Amino acid sequence: MSKLKIAIFLSGRGSNFEAILKNIETKSLDAKIECVVSNNPNAAGLNIASTYNIPTYTFSPKKFKNTEEYEEAILSKLSNHPIDLIVCAGYMKLIGPTLLNAFTNKIINIHPSLLPSFKGLNAQKQALEYGVKLSGCTVHFVDSSLDGGAIIRQVSVDVKEGDTEETLSKRILKQEHIVYSNVIQLFAKGHITIKNRNIIIN
């Protein structure tokens, strides 16, 4: 079976991207990262890509008339690669219809909460302010909603007494680094079936 070809979308440090790279290196993940796309030219994740000789494409959304033209520019670069799956790894921008239509059911994201609780920015802070005793992370398909796509997998993480946004984020991130690669491997093996909002893992 050929390897799953991935495009990583990121805006920041790319810690999930790095975890995926390491799982590919240790052969626990049958995938190849074809390229990295960023909306932020200063994203530290771009340096990681360079270290691994992975092509990077950076686009400043504000240089485009609208999201459609921005995403068409991305699509034109992606067309140089045989992409099976777009993996959002801290990509801080809503995906628009142009990309969604070109990659239907082929864009996934990881979010640091047990969705549908605490969508959007600063999910860990939201969780602490609400006072939940369990939080976690969710891998889901991307659709036009904010963090509202069909859920593939969720892992719970205890909130501990005295937790700060930093300590809770760190504990959740540790799980993100494991579960995201696990889900990508399920894709690589063709084990994921989509039935409306119900994701079946074979």
Added chain:
Amino acid sequence: MSKLKIAIFLSGRGSNFEAILKNIETKSLDAKIECVVSNNPNAAGLNIASTYNIPTYTFSPKKFKNTEEYEEAILSKLSNHPIDLIVCAGYMKLIGPTLLNAFTNKIINIHPSLLPSFKGLNAQKQALEYGVKLSGCTVHFVDSSLDGGAIIRQVSVDVKEGDTEETLSKRILKQEHIVYSNVIQLFAKGHITIKNRNIIIN
């Protein structure tokens, strides 16, 4: 230390009530159920109370002018007992200011979801329709909001492929029967401290 005196509020079969009774019988819970209050004269949970010779008080809300008078009638019966804690066990009615003021931070509820996801009725059905992969149950203080009070403890439960509302409810209920008594025991031992929405377990 004297036993924690409890009033159970229920509207239905009272399966959590029964679990609490069994944990008291086996001495894993240092509590005494003083009385059972129901808004439903046909609640099967009332029969369980009779079996155990526990006083029951039934009130039909529609026979009262408003929630205030309904709850004042409840209060007048509760005043016959030294109640430390009101435990809602399938009590399908919002608690109003009259009871909340009389029992501030002394009313708890258990809800079959990982709050704040899936508040209100049919939480398990809501969870299945959304397509979450983790659900569970939440023990929380009751305030004037619907299932929005400060969270004391949460337990996660896997959603499995092919789950129906019935199978998921059953799996969650099994955890409810354990965690609710655990939390009540923490009350009995004075181990719960309330700091706004942040519940500290000593």
